[in-house]
Each structure stands twice: as C-alpha cells, then as structure tokens.
Amino acid sequence: MGGTEHLTVQREGATLILTLNRPEARNALSLPMLVGLYDGWLEADADDSVRSIVFTGAGGSFCSGMDLKALAGHGMTGEEYRDRLKADPDLHWKAMLRHHRPRKPVIAAVEGYCVAGGTEMLQGTDIRVAGESATFGLFEVRRGLFPIGGSTVRLPRQIPRTHALEMLLTGRPYSAREAAAIGLVGHVVPDGTALAKALEIAERVNACGPLAVEAVKASVYETAEMTESDGLAAELTRGWPVFDTADAKEGARAFAEKRPPVYKRA
CATH class of the missing domain: 1.10.12 (Lyase 2-enoyl-coa Hydratase; Chain  A, domain 2)
Known part of the structure; x- marks a missing residue:
C-alpha cells in the first residue's frame, strides 16, 4: 500500500481507508497529501479486492482546506513532490475528486473541521457521515477567493439551490445538524464515532455484488x-x-x- 507523510493508507477487510494525516494543521492540504490521496484513489480502482473506500482525517479534523500560509507565499510542505505535479498538472484536481471519480463507493467519515477544500472534496464522495461537532462551510468568499474545487457546479446539484447559494455567498459555518438538514451529509453520530459508522456502512456495501x-x-x-x-x-x-x-x-x-x-x- 502507498501513502505519504500526510496521507495514510490502511486496509480493513475489503475496505481501503485513506486518512488525511496532518493534524497539527487541521489537515490543511499539502503536496504530500494531494499526491498520496490521488495514488490512493488509483490503488482502490486497480485492486479488485477493494470493494469500498473510507475517506477520513486524523486528529479530530477532516480537512480545513488550502494551506493559506503557503498560498500567501510562505512555501508549501513537501516540495520534493513538485515533480509529480509538473508531470500531471491536473493531479491536485484528481486528488480532490474534482476531475476523478473512483469506481468504488467512497464513504466520508467527518470529524471536526470540514471546510473550504474539505467541503469541496466532500462533494466528490458518495455517502457521508459526520460527528456531532463537525463544522462545514465554503469560506472562500470571506477571503476574497473562489471555491474553484467544483462547488459552484456540484453543490446546487446536491442540495437545494437556496441552501447552496447561502453557503457559497455567505461563507458561514454550518453545524453537522444543519448539514444533515439540507442534505449535505446523511448521518450525524456522536463525536469520535464517524469512522466506525462509515466502516459499518462499508461492510454493508462490501457484502453486495x-x-x-x-x-x-x-x-x-x-x-x-x-x-x-x-x-x-x-x-x-x-x-x-x-x-x-x-x-x-x-x-x-x-x-x-x-x-x-x-x-x-x-
């Protein structure tokens, strides 16, 4: 199995677990994370013994989006992975599920922050579980930015347009219960149990043809x-x-x- 310093890959039965692993930065996106994530999607697609994928984050957060310090010009962790991006300029979009859809079902297990790029990646998943204290939102407009990970296209197709536009245009945070009420996530569970619930769903998927x-x-x-x-x-x-x-x-x-x-x- 693959993985990088910011993306761990584990196997539990027929389920491949991809974990964003940069907890000190609330799993903000990094080059090692993006490269590892894309390789993980490819690994799941290529291995017929994998029947489902669980996508989660370490340290009590899912993903807080882009590393804004790096965006401001302070450098991004993992420069040694730059050649991978040069070889495939689309790699980051594939990693974030904007330009790639795994053929296996992807189940998101969200705890803590799932905002900006986190909420954008979430829209590329198939089934979604959130811990009670999880926070969602597309904060880009508050920073003068654009949610270019696909949200202006996908979000209004996944939830009612009025809710999609409010999320996109206000940049406000949403609780897990609010996210469930508008249809962004399917399950809200006690904090710390999202992964267990996602694996339970994965087992049901794995039992099917x-x-x-x-x-x-x-x-x-x-x-x-x-x-x-x-x-x-x-x-x-x-x-x-x-x-x-x-x-x-x-x-x-x-x-x-x-x-x-x-x-x-x-």
Missing part, C-alpha cells in the same frame, strides 16, 4: 444530467449485463439456499 455496486454507482452519476428517457435507456445499458454475470446467479442461488453469497467479480 461488486459488479452490481459499481454499475449502480456509474449509472447514478452518468444519468444525473440526462432527460428521464435518455437516463432510462442508459440505465438498461448498464444494468442488463449485470444479470448475465456469475455473481448474479450466485446471489439468486445463495438466497434460495439461505446462505451468504460468495461473489467473485465474475
């Missing part, structure tokens, strides 16, 4: 902006092949035999 899970996720995203008739046609293109797999036959057989299915991605 992996080919079916990946096809369902792909269909949801690729049909999101289609007309209903086009989307329904595209859904059949994704869905029918799943019925012809050995895994589909195993699922039906296991149900009839009253036992857990054994899926083999076949």
Whole structure:
C-alpha cells in the first residue's frame, strides 16, 4: 500500500481507508497529501479486492482546506513532490475528486473541521457521515477567493439551490445538524464515532455484488444530467449485463439456499 507523510493508507477487510494525516494543521492540504490521496484513489480502482473506500482525517479534523500560509507565499510542505505535479498538472484536481471519480463507493467519515477544500472534496464522495461537532462551510468568499474545487457546479446539484447559494455567498459555518438538514451529509453520530459508522456502512456495501455496486454507482452519476428517457435507456445499458454475470446467479442461488453469497467479480 502507498501513502505519504500526510496521507495514510490502511486496509480493513475489503475496505481501503485513506486518512488525511496532518493534524497539527487541521489537515490543511499539502503536496504530500494531494499526491498520496490521488495514488490512493488509483490503488482502490486497480485492486479488485477493494470493494469500498473510507475517506477520513486524523486528529479530530477532516480537512480545513488550502494551506493559506503557503498560498500567501510562505512555501508549501513537501516540495520534493513538485515533480509529480509538473508531470500531471491536473493531479491536485484528481486528488480532490474534482476531475476523478473512483469506481468504488467512497464513504466520508467527518470529524471536526470540514471546510473550504474539505467541503469541496466532500462533494466528490458518495455517502457521508459526520460527528456531532463537525463544522462545514465554503469560506472562500470571506477571503476574497473562489471555491474553484467544483462547488459552484456540484453543490446546487446536491442540495437545494437556496441552501447552496447561502453557503457559497455567505461563507458561514454550518453545524453537522444543519448539514444533515439540507442534505449535505446523511448521518450525524456522536463525536469520535464517524469512522466506525462509515466502516459499518462499508461492510454493508462490501457484502453486495461488486459488479452490481459499481454499475449502480456509474449509472447514478452518468444519468444525473440526462432527460428521464435518455437516463432510462442508459440505465438498461448498464444494468442488463449485470444479470448475465456469475455473481448474479450466485446471489439468486445463495438466497434460495439461505446462505451468504460468495461473489467473485465474475
């Protein structure tokens, strides 16, 4: 498994856990973090034994966004990774899930600060769990900046436009309960238990047919902006092949035999 000094990679069963690991800076984005994160998404996609990804942060915070000190010209940690960015100028956007969508489900486990770039990355995840004291928000306009990680496009498609515009235009913080009320996160749990809840959800995903899970996720995203008739046609293109797999036959057989299915991605 990969990882860098600011991004740890762990394996728990069929789940790959990617942890932002710069707690002294509330996991503000750094070059080692971005490089490690992108490599983590690629590792999950390439390994068929990985069925889900849990994305979280160390030290009681998820991510506080861009390192503003570095942005002000004071240098960014991990200059030795600069060659990776030169080789792939899009790497940071892929790392932040702006220009890359993993084929495996991504479950966010948020504690503490998930603001600015943290809230932007959150929008690239599929299922979201937050600790009770988590804080969300897009603070960029308060700093005279633009939330260029995708929020002006994605946020109004994920939550009601009035809430999206308030978050984008006021730059105010949102509590976990507020975030749940507007649909930005799906679960609010006691502080310190977001990771455990995310892993519980991941286990439920892992128990399902992996080919079916990946096809369902792909269909949801690729049909999101289609007309209903086009989307329904595209859904059949994704869905029918799943019925012809050995895994589909195993699922039906296991149900009839009253036992857990054994899926083999076949």
